[in-house]
Amino acid sequence: MSSGNGSSDLSKPNVQCVGIDLGTAGIAIGKASSNGTVDILLTETGSRRIPPALSFQGKQRLIGQPAMDMAISNMQNTIVDCIQNIHSVEDKYSSDTTRSAMCLTRVPHSLEKEVASHSLVYTVQYQLGDLEEIALSTDQIIAILLHETIRMLPQEESYNIVVAVPDAFSLEDQQHIANGCVLASDLSANKNLNFFLTPASECMRQRFIQQYSARSSLSSCGKEKPISQAADDVDVSPCTSKYAVLVNVGKAFTTFGVGRLDADSGQLDLLHTMGFRFGCDDLDAALATHINEKLNTNNVSVNMSKREGVRLLNECAHTRKVLSANRSASFVLECIGPEDRSFQFDISRELFEQVCADPLQRFRAALSDMLEQAQVTNDMVSVVEMTGGGTCIPVIQNVLAEVCGDETKLSCTLDRSECIVIGASLIAYCANNAQSNTTASATDTSVSESTTPADVKTTTNVSISPVTLNLSSETYASHIQQLKSSQQQDTAMQKIADARNHLEAYVLGIRTLATGNYRELYKQKPTDEVIDATLDWLSSHDTQNVTSEDVFIEKLNETRTQIESINLDLFKKKHTDDEARAMEAEEQRQKWSQERAKEVTEDHDFRQLPFSKRMQQVLRNKQEATELFKDGNYAHATARYVRALALTGKFIDLSTEEKVEADSIQCILHLNLAMCYIKQSAWTKAVAECDEALKIEPSNVKGLYRKATALENLKDFSAAIVVARNGLKITPNDVALGKLLKRVEAKKAKEVEKEKKLYSKMFS
Numbered sequence: 001m002s003s004g005n006g007s008s009d010l011s012k013p014n015v016q017c018v019g020i021d022l023g024t025a026g027i028a029i030g031k032a033s034s035n036g037t038v039d040i041l042l043t044e045t046g047s048r049r050i051p052p053a054l055s056f057q058g059k060q061r062l063i064g065q066p067a068m069d070m071a072i073s074n075m076q077n078t079i080v081d082c083i084q085n086i087h088s089v090e091d092k093y094s095s096d097t098t099r100s101a102m103c104l105t106r107v108p109h110s111l112e113k114e115v116a117s118h119s120l121v122y123t124v125q126y127q128l129g130d131l132e133e134i135a136l137s138t139d140q141i142i143a144i145l146l147h148e149t150i151r152m153l154p155q156e157e158s159y160n161i162v163v164a165v166p167d168a169f170s171l172e173d174q175q176h177i178a179n180g181c182v183l184a185s186d187l188s189a190n191k192n193l194n195f196f197l198t199p200a201s202e203c204m205r206q207r208f209i210q211q212y213s214a215r216s217s218l219s220s221c222g223k224e225k226p227i228s229q230a231a232d233d234v235d236v237s238p239c240t241s242k243y244a245v246l247v248n249v250g251k252a253f254t255t256f257g258v259g260r261l262d263a264d265s266g267q268l269d270l271l272h273t274m275g276f277r278f279g280c281d282d283l284d285a286a287l288a289t290h291i292n293e294k295l296n297t298n299n300v301s302v303n304m305s306k307r308e309g310v311r312l313l314n315e316c317a318h319t320r321k322v323l324s325a326n327r328s329a330s331f332v333l334e335c336i337g338p339e340d341r342s343f344q345f346d347i348s349r350e351l352f353e354q355v356c357a358d359p360l361q362r363f364r365a366a367l368s369d370m371l372e373q374a375q376v377t378n379d380m381v382s383v384v385e386m387t388g389g390g391t392c393i394p395v396i397q398n399v400l401a402e403v404c405g406d407e408t409k410l411s412c413t414l415d416r417s418e419c420i421v422i423g424a425s426l427i428a429y430c431a432n433n434a435q436s437n438t439t440a441s442a443t444d445t446s447v448s449e450s451t452t453p454a455d456v457k458t459t460t461n462v463s464i465s466p467v468t469l470n471l472s473s474e475t476y477a478s479h480i481q482q483l484k485s486s487q488q489q490d491t492a493m494q495k496i497a498d499a500r501n502h503l504e505a506y507v508l509g510i511r512t513l514a515t516g517n518y519r520e521l522y523k524q525k526p527t528d529e530v531i532d533a534t535l536d537w538l539s540s541h542d543t544q545n546v547t548s549e550d551v552f553i554e555k556l557n558e559t560r561t562q563i564e565s566i567n568l569d570l571f572k573k574k575h576t577d578d579e580a581r582a583m584e585a586e587e588q589r590q591k592w593s594q595e596r597a598k599e600v601t602e603d604h605d606f607r608q609l610p611f612s613k614r615m616q617q618v619l620r621n622k623q624e625a626t627e628l629f630k631d632g633n634y635a636h637a638t639a640r641y642v643r644a645l646a647l648t649g650k651f652i653d654l655s656t657e658e659k660v661e662a663d664s665i666q667c668i669l670h671l672n673l674a675m676c677y678i679k680q681s682a683w684t685k686a687v688a689e690c691d692e693a694l695k696i697e698p699s700n701v702k703g704l705y706r707k708a709t710a711l712e713n714l715k716d717f718s719a720a721i722v723v724a725r726n727g728l729k730i731t732p733n734d735v736a737l738g739k740l741l742k743r744v745e746a747k748k749a750k751e752v753e754k755e756k757k758l759y760s761k762m763f764s
Contacts, residue, residue, distance in 0.1 A: 014657075015194075017432050018161045019203070019424025020149060022142075022177065024083045024279070025251035025389065026051050028421040029149050032429035035619060038422045041152045044701060045736040048418070052145050053080045054136075056126035061490055063148045066735060072307050077124040082141045084252040084277070085111075085120055086177070089170045093276035093366040119176060128485060139471070140479050142180025144486075147187045158192035162428040162464055164203045164420045166253040167275025178467035186480055187487065196428070196464040201257040201273040203423025204246040207414050208385060210426060212266045242382040244268055245371075245404055248420065249390025252279040256367060258374045261382070272374035276366055280390045282359040284316040287347070290355040291316065291331065294345060300337035308336055323349050324392050353395045360399060367403045378405040386412045387419040427464060492547075494732040499552035502725070504538060505745070506556060507531045510563055512752040513570065517577075521570035530562045588684055611651060611658045618647045618665060622672070629676065638676040645669045667696040667703075674706045678713075686710035699730050705737055708744070717748040 017032040026049025030038045040048050045065065055067035055078040062070060070078050110123035119137045126134050146163075153159060165177055174197055181195035246257040254277075259270040291312065292302050302308050315333055322329035331345040353360070371378070381404045390396055391412065401407040415422060469476065511531055514522045537543065537555065546552070564571050609617075625640035648666050651658070670693035677686035690707035693700055704727035711720035724741040728734060 015158045015160050015432060016153070017425060017428035018150075018153065018159050019421050019426070019428055020146070020161060020163045021200075021203075021418075021421035021424060022052075022083060022163055022165055023049070023250060023420070024052065024253065024281075025049070027145060027149050028418060029152060030418070030421040030425035031153075032425045033619070035616070036426070036429055037619075037623070038425040038429075040418055040421065042702075043152065044731050044734040050145070050149055051080070052083050053078065054082070054141055054144060055079070056124045059127045059489060059493055061126065061486055063144060066733070072310050075307060075310065077126070079122055079124070079136075079141060082120075082122075082138060082145075084281075086138055086173045087166070087168055087253070087277050088173055089168075091276060093278065093362050128482070128489060134482065136482075137479065138176045139179035139183060140483060142177055143183035143187065143479075143483060146180055146184035150184065150188060150191065150193065153191060155190040158194075160194050160196065160428050160432055162196045162198050162424045162431075164200045164424040165197055166250075167199045167201050167255045167273055168253050168277055169275070175470050179469055179471055181467045182469040183476075183479060183483060187483055195467045196431075197467060198424060198427055198464045199273065200248060200253075200255045200275070200420050201246065201270065202464075203420045203427065204248060204255070204257060204385070204387060204414070205259065205268055205270055205423070206426045206430070207419045207423040208244065208246060208268050209266060210422075211414055212261075212268075243376050243380045245381055245384045245400075247367075247384060247386050247391060247400060248388040249386075249393075249396055250279050250388045251390075252277060252281050254278045254363065254366070254388075254390070256370045258371060258376050258381075271376065272370055274366060274370045276362075278359060278363055278366070280317070280320065280393075283320055283352075283356045283390075283393070284313055286356045286359055287316040287319065287352060288312050291333070291345065295333075295336070295343065298341075298343070300341065300343075302336065311336075319347055320352070320393065323347065323352050324394060349394065356395065360395060363396070364399050364403060367399070371403070378403065381405055381409060383411050384409050385414050386410060387414050387416050389417065391416065431464060495549040496546055496552070498729065498732055499549035499556070500538070500543070500546075503534070503552045503556045503559070505721075505725075507534050507559060512748070513567075515752055518570045518574060521567065521573060523566050523570075526566050527563055530559060530566070534559050585687075588688070609650075611654065611662075614647060614650055615661070615665070618644050618669075621647065622665070622669065625672065629672070629679075634676050634679045638673060638680070641669055641673045641676060645673070663696050667693045667700065670696070671700070671703055671706065674703070674710070678706060678710060681713070683710040683714045687714070701727050701731050701734060701737070704730075705734075705740065708737075708740055712740070712744050712747070715751075717744050717751065720744045721748065 019030045019032070019038070021028045021030075028049045029041045031041055032038050042048060043050055043064070047065065050064040051068040053062075053064060053067035053071065055062040055070040055074055057070070057074055057077060067078060068080065071080050112121050112123075113119070119139055121138075122136045122141065123133060124136065125132065128134055150159075150161070161181075163177065163181060165174055169177070177197060178195075181197075185191075185193040185195060242261040242263060244259055244261050246255075246259070248255040253275060255273070255275045257270050257273040259268045261268050288302075288304070295302060302312050304312070312333060315331060319329045319331050326349075328346060328348045331347050332342070333344075334342040336343065371381075384400050384404045386397070386400065391400075397407070397410060401410060471479065510527065513519070514524055514527075534555065543551070621640050621644035625637045625644060628634075628637035628640060645666065648662060648669070651662050654662060670689045674686045674689035674693070677683070677689060687707055687710045690703045690710065693703040694707070697703065704723050708720045708723040708727065711717075711723060721741065721744050724737055724744060727737045728741065731737065
């Protein structure tokens with residue numbers, strides 16, 4: 001079966017290039033722009049990663065962070081370890097026996113291995129149709145997680161997606177990822193998706209080449225560089241062969257690579273790579289074993305398959321992070337054991353390193369063996385590039401320095417947490433443009449009005465393979481049917497929940513009119529009778545098993561008609577006031593538009609530049625603004641975004657595709673300006689920018705979220721509630737919008753209660 005909804009040809013035009021890091025701590029997705037820069041896509045909650053978690057409760061299915069939040073309260077039906085459990089090959093560096101002894105294997109749900117497909121099967125309690133529990137294969141879980149990740153990509157587009165997988169995965173392990181990719185593609189009917197797999201080491205190599213391509217070499221012979229040295233300051237001398245070691249230590253897996261660096265071109269040829277199951281989890285489990293031994297001396301034993309075991313491991317992870325920045329940490333475990341006792345232990349960095357000696361020795365041995373197999377000695381190594389959260393741990397850095405020479409070779413310039421996803425995106429970009437002389441054009445990294453603003457240099461010699469399905473027709477049909485049934489049930493349940501919440505919010509909102517500006521027109525007794533009857537109906541047994549949102553919609557219309565007929569004068573006045581506020585808001589928007597126009601510095605650039613040249617100017621200003629924003633220079637970032645926006649007004653003779661691209665960049669610039677104004681507490685201007693963005697993309701959830709945030713700070717709680725609800729209609733599972741709505745509704749209720757108390761004092 002094919003790799004997705006479309007062809008597997010990487011060189012097709014007008015195809016978006018996307019990379020995915022299938023990490024055990026979180027899944028990240030990046031998108032390469034037409035000029036080779038990579039943007040990390042944010043989730044609906046503003047996060048840069050989606051936790052690889054899946055949770056079930058009744059008819060409800062949670063994915064990502066909401067599922068991870070259930071990892072303790074609903075352990076039996078929450079899956080958080082699917083990706084690391086794919087690893088099936090045991091070697092001398094990653095012993096499953098050792099990991100099991102250190103309590104890393106926590107499977108509260110039923111878990112079996114299917115003999116025919118070699119796939120793990122998770123059985124969880126989940127009401128799907130007539131079923132009370134379902135069995136999910138590894139392939140299906142990967143499909144669910146990937147589908148949740150690619151939901152961030154716009155609809156009706158074509159994508160080449162390169163998925164980075166741990167080097168520790170065997171071909172059999174990778175096949176589970178490939179099966180998941182095909183299933184995820186078939187779940188995304190409105191996207192044309194072509195999936196490819198690549199090892200994490202190849203992604204690190206691509207990111208390394210891009211980072212160092214503008215520099216002639218790594219370091220001068222004999223010149224020492226501290227670990228904090230930025231790559232921009234690295235000097236080069238071609239007097240001897242240079243070798244680079246690439247290291248990625250994640251939550252569950254480690255990847256090594258060593259390669260020869262071409263000092264003239266910046267290319268890196270990997271001589272040897274290695275992947276094995278070692279990560280922060282191993283160190284946390286070693287510390288957990290030590291803590292458990294200390295608890296045993298106090299007649300307390302922690303069952304690692306229970307909630308207390310998860311709490312213990314979480315506290316170990318917290319202690320590890322504290323020790324990365326401090327010489328000692330206080331380990332606190334509250335309410336543990338049958339008597340709910342609390343314990344506190346002082347953990348020094350030295351003690352931590354001692355209890356982690358066994359996994360660290362495996363790490364050291366693997367690195368030494370890789371260098372030996374590549375026939376590279378430590379004096380030949382010029383730089384050790386560290387990525388992954390595990391390389392923040394001092395003892396890991398010590399081992400790297402010991403094996404590779406000294407600490408002056410250690411460097412962390414490749415984006416510790418995002419190197420893999422950026423590299424995967426670059427591979428997709430490079431392969432997609434291989435037939436368009438990408439390499440030749442990309443070597444010019446100078447920045448001017450007529451060149452791309454990005455320092456893009458990669459290699460066309462990339463290691464990727466299109467995914468193919470390796471499931472029988474019956475198994476595939478069963479898998480996809482179950483996944484689609486879950487999707488349909490999720491959609492139906494969300495519609496019911498939205499309709500119910502809308503009805504409840506309406507009647508509670510009406511009740512606030514009794515103490516607001518319309519209290520004199522509010523006919524309390526007959527109105528409260530209708531509200532109480534509706535709330536009683538909502539809490540009755542009849543509404544607990546509703547199968548359609550129409551029931552709540554009809555009840556809402558009925559209740560609204562009754563209340564408005566009782567309070568005709570009130571709603572007439574309210575309608576007039578709403579129109580007046582809308583006119584005032586429009587006047588403010590027009591005023592701000594005029595002010596913004598004055599802020600644009602006239603540069604008398606009336607050249608009729610081609611679309612691509614003018615877009616380069618826009619993107620360069622946008623990139624500069626983004627860098628200023630990241631550094632906290634919000635005022636200067638605002639000015640640069642305004643400049644970029646002004647340049648978008650100079651596009652001429654746009655084709656249909658160019659018009660779409662221009663609208664897209666204008667929407668992004670308006671949203672970025674809104675964020676700048678939010679950072680500067682310029683709430684009215686932020687609302688105006690969001691409105692401009694929403695004119696272009698009315699369903700842009702980010703625009704709705706930022707507008708609601710600005711309205712909240714303007715204390716226009718009613719308007720903020722409306723905007724937030726509109727956003728939740730588009731993305732019902734948006735956690736950030738949901739939290740914002742609850743927060744604003746609480747403030748609105750508090751405001752009403754405050755007014756109520758004030759008026760009670762006035763008339764007492």
